Amino acid sequence: MSGAKAQVAAIEGWFRMDPDDPRLLGTQCQACHTYFFPKETLACRNPSCDGTELKEVPLSRRGRLWSFTNNCYPPPAPFVAADPFEPYAVAAVELEEEKMVVLGQVVAGVDVTELAAGIEMELVLDTLFEDDDNEFMIWKWRPVAA
Numbered sequence: 001m002s003g004a005k006a007q008v009a010a011i012e013g014w015f016r017m018d019p020d021d022p023r024l025l026g027t028q029c030q031a032c033h034t035y036f037f038p039k040e041t042l043a044c045r046n047p048s049c050d051g052t053e054l055k056e057v058p059l060s061r062r063g064r065l066w067s068f069t070n071n072c073y074p075p076p077a078p079f080v081a082a083d084p085f086e087p088y089a090v091a092a093v094e095l096e097e098e099k100m101v102v103l104g105q106v107v108a109g110v111d112v113t114e115l116a117a118g119i120e121m122e123l124v125l126d127t128l129f130e131d132d133d134n135e136f137m138i139w140k141w142r143p144v145a146a
Helices: none
Strands: 005-009 025-031 054-059 061-070 088-095 100-106 120-130 136-145
Touching: 025 100, 061 100, 100 136
Parallel strands: 005 136
Antiparallel strands: 025 054, 061 088, 061 120, 088 100, 120 136
């Protein structure tokens, strides 16, 4: 065993594994310019558009906290919760450019009492769980001021 675990995406294709510039990967309809996350592959989901040309795009890394809550119990499978489970905050962030809301965990160490609607948040990569060989990475939200 070499010691260092490989960092792999917990959900392949949903985000860019660049620690300096992590981004969620969405799609944009080329007819109406609507953004989607997770990616759409068949046709535009906008009911007033019949576009089928969708382009993969990296989404904004920053946005404003739209809503938030705390999670005080472990989610069901397939989510892999830490053992022992520790409560964490969940954020709904409105992306800066796309004006769409994306959910995600808030990084450890930020308590729900430190959050307020409207604060600026940024997307970061963090560990979701580990096994003997890999560290499974996911996106999380962090207050910009943190």
